[in-house]
Structures are given as C-alpha cells and as structure tokens.
Amino acid sequence: MKLSLKPQETYRDDYTFSNSDEAILRFPFPFPEDGYMYSVNMEPHVRGGATPVYDKVFDVDEHYIGDMADRAITLDQDPLRCQVLPHMETAEWDTLELLMESLANDYPEHFSLTKNGDKWHWINRPLEIDQTFTFGRKETLPYDPFEYITRQMQGDFSLQDQRDNNLYMDGGMVTSQADWSLNFDVGMSFHEWHGPVPLAHQAGVFDRALQYLLRLQYGKPVRRLNWTMTANPRLDTSPENYPLWGPEKAAITPENVGHRMCLRVELQTLHRLPRSNAILFSIRGYLIRLEELVKVKKWAVRMHRVIRDLHPQIAEYKGLPRYRQYVVDYFAPFDDGRTLNSGIAAEQDSI
Amino acid sequence: MNTSRPLYKPFALDPSGLAHLIVTSLDTPPEGIEDSFDNIEVWTVKHAGPGVPVLAAGGIRPFRSTTEQLAQLGHRLGRMTAGLRFYAIGSEAFIWDAYNIAIAAGMHPSEIFLHRAGPFVRRVYCSHCRTMVEDVPANIVTCPSCEASLFVRDHFSRRLAAFMGVKVDAEVPGEVPAAEVFTS
Ligand code: HEM
Numbered sequence: 001m002k003l004s005l006k007p008q009e010t011y012r013d014d015y016t017f018s019n020s021d022e023a024i025l026r027f028p029f030p031f032p033e034d035g036y037m038y039s040v041n042m043e044p045h046v047r048g049g050a051t052p053v054y055d056k057v058f059d060v061d062e063h064y065i066g067d068m069a070d071r072a073i074t075l076d077q078d079p080l081r082c083q084v085l086p087h088m089e090t091a092e093w094d095t096l097e098l099l100m101e102s103l104a105n106d107y108p109e110h111f112s113l114t115k116n117g118d119k120w121h122w123i124n125r126p127l128e129i130d131q132t133f134t135f136g137r138k139e140t141l142p143y144d145p146f147e148y149i150t151r152q153m154q155g156d157f158s159l160q161d162q163r164d165n166n167l168y169m170d171g172g173m174v175t176s177q178a179d180w181s182l183n184f185d186v187g188m189s190f191h192e193w194h195g196p197v198p199l200a201h202q203a204g205v206f207d208r209a210l211q212y213l214l215r216l217q218y219g220k221p222v223r224r225l226n227w228t229m230t231a232n233p234r235l236d237t238s239p240e241n242y243p244l245w246g247p248e249k250a251a252i253t254p255e256n257v258g259h260r261m262c263l264r265v266e267l268q269t270l271h272r273l274p275r276s277n278a279i280l281f282s283i284r285g286y287l288i289r290l291e292e293l294v295k296v297k298k299w300a301v302r303m304h305r306v307i308r309d310l311h312p313q314i315a316e317y318k319g320l321p322r323y324r325q326y327v328v329d330y331f332a333p334f335d336d337g338r339t340l341n342s343g344i345a346a347e348q349d350s351i
Numbered sequence: 352m353n354t355s356r357p358l359y360k361p362f363a364l365d366p367s368g369l370a371h372l373i374v375t376s377l378d379t380p381p382e383g384i385e386d387s388f389d390n391i392e393v394w395t396v397k398h399a400g401p402g403v404p405v406l407a408a409g410g411i412r413p414f415r416s417t418t419e420q421l422a423q424l425g426h427r428l429g430r431m432t433a434g435l436r437f438y439a440i441g442s443e444a445f446i447w448d449a450y451n452i453a454i455a456a457g458m459h460p461s462e463i464f465l466h467r468a469g470p471f472v473r474r475v476y477c478s479h480c481r482t483m484v485e486d487v488p489a490n491i492v493t494c495p496s497c498e499a500s501l502f503v504r505d506h507f508s509r510r511l512a513a514f515m516g517v518k519v520d521a522e523v524p525g526e527v528p529a530a531e532v533f534t535s
Pocket residue numbers: 038039040041042158160167169178179180181185193194195196197200205206209210213224226227228270279281314317318
C-alpha cells in the first residue's frame with residue numbers, strides 16, 4: 001500500500017497529532033497476552049508478522065513530517081541530544097548507509113539513493129532534500145553523517161561500540177525518549193545504562209539480553225517491543241524537560257484521560273553494522289490516544305487487564321501511579337470478560 | 352539492585368605493583384600500609400590553618416583541597432613509573448574524578464583501584480540546568496542554580512562521577528516528600 005504523509009502535526013503546545021483509521025489498525029500493540037512482565041522478548045526482525053510496522057526494515061508512517069519538525073525544534077534548543085564519541089566515526093557512516101539504502105529500497109516514491117563510486121546522490125522528497133556528497137568525507141555534508149541521516153528518520157537511535165565483551169553507548173540521537181538522558185548515559189555499558197530498571201536485573205533479563213546482542217550478526221537484525229504511557233502526544237518526554245511535561249501528567253482527569261492520555265510503544269530494532277562492528281539501536285516510537293485505541297475491540301479489553309494487573313514496581317518506574325486508576329476505569333466498560341486470542345493482531349479490518 | 356553503581360572492595364595494596372600512588376580525600380593515609388611495601392606515595396587532604404599548607408613528610412604529601420590535589424594528579428601521572436598502581440580513596444565523586452584523570456593519563460583500568468570511604472555524600476547532576484551539586488547527604492537537594500528540588504535517582508555516571516538529579520515536584524510544584532539520608 002502506498003504511504004501518504006500528513007501535513008505537519010504538532011507534538012507540543014496545541015498537540016494537533018492524531019492517527020488516521022489506517023494508522024490505528026497498523027499500530028504495534030505491545031501485549032500478546034492479558035498480563036505483562038519484563039522478559040527477553042527478542043525475535044528476528046524479518047519482514048511481515050503480527051503487525052504491519054514489521055514490513056519494512058525502518059518503518060515510515062503518516063506522521064513523518066511532523067516527527068522530523070519536532071526533532072529539529074528539540075535539537076535547536078538542546079544540541080546535546082545528538083552526541084557521538086569521536087572513535088565512532090566509522091559507525092556514523094555505517095548508519096548513514098544502512099538508513100539511506102533501506103529507505104530508498106522500501107519507499108522509492110519518497111527517497112532515492114544513487115551511488116557513483118563514493119559520489120552519492122540522496123533525495124528525500126517529503127523534506128525537499130537533494131544532496132550530493134562523498135561517502136566517507138564528512139565535510140561534504142551539512143551535519144556529521146549520523147546527525148545528518150537521523151534528522152531524516154523517525155524514532156531515536158543509539159550507537160553501541162562492542163569491546164571487552166560488553167556494549168557501550170557511545171553515541172545517539174535522542175529527542176523522543178521515555179525519561180532517560182543521552183547526555184547522562186553516554187559512554188555507559190549495557191548494565192550501567194539499564195541501572196534504574198526494576199526487577200529485570202534480578203530476573204537475569206539483562207545478562208541474557210547482552211549475551212544475545214554480543215552475538216548479533218550483520219544482515220540479521222532483531223527486534224522487540226517496549227511501551228509506556230505519555231500524557232498528551234508529546235515526543236520530548238526527556239528528564240531535561242520534565243518541568244515542562246510533568247504538569248501535563250498532573251492535569252489528567254477521568255474526563256480528559258481518553259483524549260489526552262496516550263499509549264506509547266517503541267519498536268526497537270538492533271542492527272550489526274558492517275565496517276565498525278558497532279550495533280545500531282533504533283527506538284521507533286508510536287503514539288495512540290486511548291480514545292483511538294478503543295476503536296480496536298480486542299486491544300481495549302486487553303489494555304484493561306494489563307494496566308489493572310501491572311506489577312506496582314513497573315507501574316512506578318513508568319510513572320503511571322498518578323493516573324493509573326483513571327486509565328483502568330476508562331477501559332473497564334469495554335471488558336466483558338471474554339477470552340482473547342494470544343497475539344497482538346487487531347483482528348479487525350476496519351474501524 | 353543497582354547496576355550503574357559500582358561495587359568497591361576493601362582497600363589493599365596490589366602485590367604485583369612496583370610502585371604505589373595512593374590519593375585520598377581524607378586527612379590520613381589508610382591504615383596498615385607503612386611497613387607492607389616499598390615505594391609508596393600517599394596524597395592526603397589537610398591544612399594547617401586557613402590557607403596554610405602542611406608540608407610533605409615521610410612519603411605523605413598533604414594538599415589543601417581535593418581540587419588542588421586532583422589538579423596536580425594529571426601532571427604526576429604524566430611522569431609515570433613502570434609498574435605503578437594507582438589507588439583512590441574517598442567519596443564516589445572523588446574516586447571517579449581521580450579514575451578519569453588516570454585513564455586520560457594513559458593508565459589501564461587494571462592498574463587502578465577505587466575504594467569508597469568517608470561520609471556518605473554524593474555529587475548530583477541537575478538534569479535541567481547541568482549544574483553539579485557537591486557533597487549531597489540526602490536523596491532530595493535544591494539545585495543552587497535553577498532552584499529545582501532534585502530527587503537523586505539511583506543512577507550513577509562514571510564519566511560525570513555524579514548521580515542523576517531530576518525535579519521531584521515537576522508534576523505538582525510544591526509536592527516534595529521528606530528527604531532520606533544516604534546510608535550507602
Ligand atoms: C543496545 C541496546 C539497548 C539500549 C541502547 C537500551 C537502552 C535502554 C535505556 C536507555 C533504558 C532506560 C533506562 C532508564 O530508566 O534510565 C532502557 C530500559 C529498558 N530496557 Fe533497554 N536497551 C537496549 C536493549 C535492551 C534489550 C535487548 C532488552 C531486552 C530484554 C532491554 C530491556 C529493557 C527494559 C525491560 C527496560 C525498562 C523499560 C520500561 O519499563 O519502560 N533493553 N533501555
């Protein structure tokens with residue numbers, strides 16, 4: 001199906017963001033069962049599967065233009081949201097190549113890449129970019145290669161160097177994070193940056209996840225879904241700007257919870273990079289207002305059960321307690337006690 | 352369980368070292384080192400009166416502040432002796448500052464030993480205005496620059512030698528819980 005892009009929406013101030021019916025049906029709902037607990041939920045990132053967002057290597061959707069405009073605003077206010085340590089330059093070019101090739105291959109009507117030796121020609125039609133440059137020569141681009149390409153791709157990214165049997169977060173573009181800070185975490189190892197997460201360390205989740213990632217192979221990306229909730233469709237829920245978005249959480253009421261509250265799902269994909277042997281971590285976020293989510297019956301019923309039964313330490317970590325009961329009450333009328341099939345598929349073709 | 356915060360072993364000299372440099376933010380050397388090895392140099396923090404230095408004696412060199420001490424450390428490690436082992440003893444902020452200086456001077460992590468000692472105080476990084484707040488004794492502290500009351504998250508950065516501080520009453524201004532004094 002051809003991808004059509006909406007004109008620019010906003011993710012702050014007046015929050016004009018909304019999902020079309022098609023976008024709702026393709027939403028990556030993160031709960032295959034009626035309950036949720038941390039686990040090593042990784043699988044090969046192959047095309048196709050339970051949700052259409054798995055169809056492309058890097059998914060682009062109708063919100064593309066608004067996403068990139070919001071990233072530009074955040075970077076303008078805080079350039080340190082994008083940082084790459086100097087020894088990661090090869091990984092920067094690896095990232096640029098992977099993203100350009102994937103976009104041009106998956107969305108030829110919007111992006112094109114022509115190579116003539118190391119003279120490359122990149123066209124991004126939605127953002128009206130037409131760039132010729134020399135691969136490997138950063139002075140031929142308006143930004144360093146990693147920043148250049150991630151200003152043109154939805155979702156956050158981090159770059160992991162692999163050494164001493166560990167992964168180190170030695171770079172990233174992080175403007176739409178669920179309350180963590182690249183500037184604080186840059187240079188940390190896998191267990192260090194995961195420090196604040198409850199329960200999962202004790203359960204051995206991070207030990208096993210790291211072992212899995214250290215063996216990640218080029219050309220065989222893997223994926224997992226992660227989720228949280230956000231008051232208003234706001235991309236920049238950073239610790240840096242918590243004084244701006246914190247009050248919006250406190251303004252949630254039983255009356256406005258359906259409209260303002262959003263489920264925020266991250267499709268995380270991990271890619272081994274060919275020249276640097278680094279790992280590119282893509283955190284592609286999707287937002288859906290609760291009043292949009294309930295248009296899919298199965299998801300409304302399941303949301304009620306998952307949020308109602310969520311482990312208190314996970315709820316606390318995700319910042320849910322202040323409005324958790326409102327969310328449960330909002331979904332309760334949809335839950336008629338029926339048995340739901342396993343899996344995340346919407347199980348309906350229209351809204 | 353917190354995994355960004357390192358675990359520290361009790362202080363002991365590494366017998367494979369040929370020379371030992373011990374820097375401590377305390378005013379006395381660690382106990383029991385005098386007769387155990389040759390080639391031991393100890394840097395402490397002590398002053399004899401306002402601004403007045405204590406002179407070096409018997410392998411012990413006092414500095415008037417950790418700032419003065421750390422400012423000279425890079426220079427000292429620049430003329431490093433082969434087989435040198437480096438030890439830092441003090442608050443978490445101090446020992447990781449010292450660690451970062453040693454790494455920048457070319458030491459290998461296996462030659463560096465860190466030991467937390469002294470009062471349980473933390474350096475806190477204000478996530479909002481990036482100010483470092485020193486010697487914080489409890490898990491809530493006011494940022495001296497942007498005035499936010501910060502909750503100290505159990506998240507430690509070795510690069511910044513600091514814990515992460517995030518506005519505690521961002522959601523409902525004024526809703527600040529009672530602070531808890533650090534016991535580790
Ligand atoms: C290189 C890849 C990865 C990076 C860069 C990364 C990064 C992060 C970061 C920055 C956080 C937030 C921590 C905070 O609160 O400060 C986080 C949370 C988390 N990560 Fe990872 N992660 C990676 C891979 C994985 C993998 C493979 C798993 C698999 C089990 C995993 C599981 C989790 C979980 C369970 C959380 C808590 C999320 C929540 O409840 O919202 N991570 N990760």
